[in-house]
Amino acid sequence: MTLLARADRLVARIAAFETTKALATEAEGLRTRAEQLRAAARELRRVRAQQAALRANGLEPERDGTSSPPLVARARELLGAFGADRKAILTVHPPLDHSFLRPIKSVCEKVDLACANAWQTSAGAILGPLPDDLLNVLERIADLAPEVRRIRALQHEGQGIVTGNPGSSAEAVAAELARLRTISTEKSEKWAQLSGGGIPAEVVSFLRRAAVREARLSEVTPGVVEWLTVRGLLNAFRVSPG
Structure with missing residues (x-):
């Protein structure tokens, strides 16, 4: 093979390589x-x-x-x-x-x-808020603490659903909504049992002081006595004279 033929062959191979490289x-x-x-x-x-x-x-x-x-x-x-x-x-x-x-x-x-x-x-x-300040007071009362903790646990579980991803299908979203409504219903029922539809201000004041052993006999009003009696808590506190 002549030198010229070899050169032509090399040029052809280079061209083929460049074409392959370009295609790659x-x-x-x-x-x-x-x-x-x-x-x-x-x-x-x-x-x-x-x-x-x-x-x-x-x-x-x-x-x-x-x-x-x-x-x-x-x-x-x-x-x-x-x-x-x-x-x-x-x-x-x-x-x-x-x-x-x-x-x-x-x-x-x-x-x-x-x-x-x-x-x-x-x-x-759907979930709704919690009266944290009041729950903090109630949680200090030994007889009420288990119910308060359950209410807090329900709120925490519900909050996880609220801040989470409900899913990308209609069925998944419906399931999360149903789960949340169940949690909210139980939480509301337990709070209603605990608060009796609302805790009077005089009771809240008494509970705050009783929780730190500062309640006085003068603060045990008829309304406080009634609220404690209904919940079986009349003998749960010690009060000071005065």
Whole structure:
């Protein structure tokens, strides 16, 4: 083989290598884009399912004014360009990250926040608050402490549901709402048994002082006696004369 023939053969091999290298680079770029678009599609499906699950249970996430038509139009542009030339997805302008992927991420984050707010607002209203200051007083009374601890445990369990993720299906959200209503009902019943529909101010004052052994006989009013008697607590305290 002549030197010239060998040179031609080497040039052909180099050209083939460059072509293979270019194809490999293109394939890697397409793979990366496919992964990015697949991840974006998963996120869109996830937040859409979350919205639908909440709405099916009567919870309506607030709309923040985010407009989807521009993203839909951009998706159609990209699909058309890719259909005409698959390499177009690698060289689109404006860049794909700025014009499509980041806006999708932003929309998903806003929908996530709206769904979380809708859930926490509705679930929090079902659970309701606790009169912590009063419970702190009642918890110091040995005979009432177990009931107070149970009420606190129910509130803690319910709060975990309120701040948690209710799931992305209508059935999951419904189950969490049912669970929360059960907890709220038991908590309300136990509080009603404990407070008798409301603890009079004179009783609260007496309990605060009795809890630190500072209650006096003059504070044991007829109302206090009645409240303690109904709950079997009349002999649970020691009071000082005066």
